[in-house]
Amino acid sequence: MFNLTPTVVSREQVTPVHVRLRLSAPEIALAALPGQFLHLRVSAACDPLLRRPFSIMLTEPATGLIDLLVQVVGRGSEAVAAAMPGQSFDIIGPLGHGFPLAPSGSQVFLVAGGVGVAPLIGLAEALAEAPGEREIFSLFGARTESLLCCWLELAERCVEFTAVTEDGSIGETGLVSEALARRLQAPFPGKRVIYACGPMPMLTAIAAIGREADVETYVSLERWMGCGVGACLGCVVPAAAPSVERYLRVCKDGPVFPATALDWEAMPR
Ligand SMILES: Cc1cc2nc3c(=O)[nH]c(=O)nc-3n(C[C@H](O)[C@H](O)[C@H](O)COP(=O)(O)OP(=O)(O)OC[C@H]3O[C@@H](n4cnc5c(N)ncnc54)[C@H](O)[C@@H]3O)c2cc1C
Ligand code: FES
Numbered sequence: 707m708f709n710l711t712p713t714v715v716s717r718e719q720v721t722p723v724h725v726r727l728r729l730s731a732p733e734i735a736l737a738a739l740p741g742q743f744l745h746l747r748v749s750a751a752c753d754p755l756l757r758r759p760f761s762i763m764l765t766e767p768a769t770g771l772i773d774l775l776v777q778v779v780g781r782g783s784e785a786v787a788a789a790m791p792g793q794s795f796d797i798i799g800p801l802g803h804g805f806p807l808a809p810s811g812s813q814v815f816l817v818a819g820g821v822g823v824a825p826l827i828g829l830a831e832a833l834a835e836a837p838g839e840r841e842i843f844s845l846f847g848a849r850t851e852s853l854l855c856c857w858l859e860l861a862e863r864c865v866e867f868t869a870v871t872e873d874g875s876i877g878e879t880g881l882v883s884e885a886l887a888r889r890l891q892a893p894f895p896g897k898r899v900i901y902a903c904g905p906m907p908m909l910t911a912i913a914a915i916g917r918e919a920d921v922e923t924y925v926s927l928e929r930w931m932g933c934g935v936g937a938c939l940g941c942v943v944p945a946a947a948p949s950v951e952r953y954l955r956v957c958k959d960g961p962v963f964p965a966t967a968l969d970w971e972a973m974p975r
Pocket of ligand 2: 932933936958
């Protein structure tokens with residue numbers, strides 16, 4: 707884990723509410739695993755006081771560049787998204803546990819909801835570059851077409867990409883979890899793995915689909931965070947029984963968990 711002050715190299719407004727930031731952070735680019743995150747100090751002043759967590763979307767070890775995808779939802783993310791080239795952020799990271807890579811020969815489903823696409827793009831890259839062969843399918847859900855941020859970055863790393871919009875403005879109409887359930891109906895003789903990141907109702911549905919289909923499923927959770935390093939217990943989620951721990955810390959034990967490790971009935975929405 708590093709405490710660094712990387713500089714913003716470029717900023718791209720991807721949709722009306724999503725900004726892609728490229729930062730020069732050679733140590734992070736070399737060390738980060740797909741699914742890990744950075745904890746960013748969003749203001750040099752005391753307000754907002756707490757750091758905000760953002761997934762590392764892509765890394766380029768050769769150039770030392772890393773990409774973040776930021777959705778503006780409040781003051782912290784607004785400050786990050788407003789950063790211009792030349793501006794620096796105080797960051798700690800890479801933090802948390804990333805995604806375990808599916809073995810060669812597997813069929814893989816990457817299921818993204820909204821800005822949850824960010825860690826799955828890095829995962830798609832790692833899976834495509836890992837030794838062996840995997841069939842990588844991706845499904846990306848959003849309310850409407852204009853919110854499908856950075857979909858090309860996901861699509862170009864997969865054998866098949868499906869957009870799913872609730873209003874039917876592009877791709878399949880409905881929920882991305884329903885689209886996943888339809889894909890899983892086609893039989894496959896080998897191992898299948900699901901990876902998902904997005905809003906909690908979507909993850910709850912996907913955990914149930916994975917359980918019913920008996921497919922290994924990993925979810926990356928987004929919870930409110932304080933310290934980001936396991937000390938404050940501000941990010942805990944209920945663990946599935948039987949587990950030694952009653953609660954798991956998203957920052958330290960996650961953010962990626964096997965879906966079976968969590969108690970979805972008791973999960974705060
Ligand atoms: C491991 C992890 C990785 C993340 N990766 C990304 C990413 O790549 N890109 C991105 O845009 N966002 C990501 N997030 C979410 C991001 O951290 C929050 O959107 C951000 O902290 C909100 O701060 P704010 O000051 O803008 O909003 P606030 O003013 O703090 O909150 C505004 C609204 O957003 C809700 N909110 C705040 N924090 C979260 C959160 N962590 N999860 C869900 N809802 C929240 C609040 O309840 C409130 O309704 C990630 C979160 C985690 C835990
Ligand atoms: S944010 Fe402090 S324990 Fe996770």
